[in-house]
Amino acid sequence: MTDIAIVDYGMGNLRSVHKALEHIAPDSTVVVTSDPAVVNKASRVVVPGQGAMPNCMSELKACGLQDAVIRAAHSKPFLGICIGLQMLFEESEEGHVKGLDILPGRVIHFPVKTMTTPEGLKLKVPHMGWNQVCQTVNHPLWKDIAKDARFYFVHSYYVDTPDTALIAAQTHYPFAFTCAVAKDNIFAVQFHPEKSHIAGLTLLRNFATWSPGF
Ligand SMILES: NC(=O)CC[C@H](N)C(=O)O
Known part of the structure; x- marks a missing residue:
């Protein structure tokens, strides 16, 4: 039997x-x-998922995988990466497309015009490169990872959820945005663990052995 399926x-x-x-x-x-x-x-x-959210949603449907992904998100250890995180929510501003609507919230664009640090530095969008991930909850997937470890990001949109209990980590760019969510058997991240050296490999290893315990 397959232990880990990458969709x-x-x-x-x-x-x-x-x-x-x-x-x-x-x-x-x-x-x-x-x-x-x-x-x-x-x-x-x-x-996982890369590119534009409307294309990802339509390809997921075209491949006949939408139901299987929804079922997995309700029933077994599930890791969403980048668009794999964004798709879990109600809708995205990117192409004004509906998501899978498993978690409450929207995916919105960085407010480009106001992206200035307190020192007056203008930040670029996409947010690309290494940034600190500040864990806001204890979770088995954070095991052996420093509370403010750096992970690799590349994205222009981020998740905005009214359910703050979902938030597992935040990153500052220049304000705090949600970069990881956790609920029951779901863990999903905006950054790319597969490109994040030791911290990323540790997160993937934690996922491979995680028993959410239902
Ligand atoms: N890394 C990507 O593929 C980008 C994902 C998404 N379009 C975003 O900008 O947030």
């Missing part, structure tokens, strides 16, 4: 996620798959 709907940085998971979980079977049946049977599911 392939044609929009992902899947090679690096696959390589990283194989490296940290050598005893697990890790597959990249477009087959809903494989996703349904897997013990754990990872949903």
Whole structure:
């Protein structure tokens, strides 16, 4: 049986996620798959995603994977990365597209005009590069990761949720935005653990052994 299924709907940085998971979980079977049946049977599911949210949503549907992803998000350890995080919410400002509506909130664009640091430095969008991830909750996926470790980001949109209990970490750019959420069996991050060296590999290793305990 597949231990970890990485969902392939044609929009992902899947090679690096696959390589990283194989490296940290050598005893697990890790597959990249477009087959809903494989996703349904897997013990754990990872949903990455790159590009524009409207394309990701339509490709997910076109590949017949939407139901399998929703089912996974309700039933087993689930890791969303980048657009895999954004898709969990109600809608995105990017192309004004509906998301999977599993978690409450919207995905909004950085307010480019007001992106100035207290020192007067103008920040660029996309937010690209390494930045500190400030953990706001204790969670098994943060095990062995420093409370303000740096992870790699590349995005122009971020999650804005009214349910602050979902927030697992924030990053400052220049204000605090939600960069990780956690609820039951779901953990999802805006940054790229697969590109974040030791801290990222640690997070993936934690995911590979996580039992959310339902
Ligand atoms: N890294 C990406 O693929 C970007 C994702 C999304 N379009 C955003 O800008 O937030």
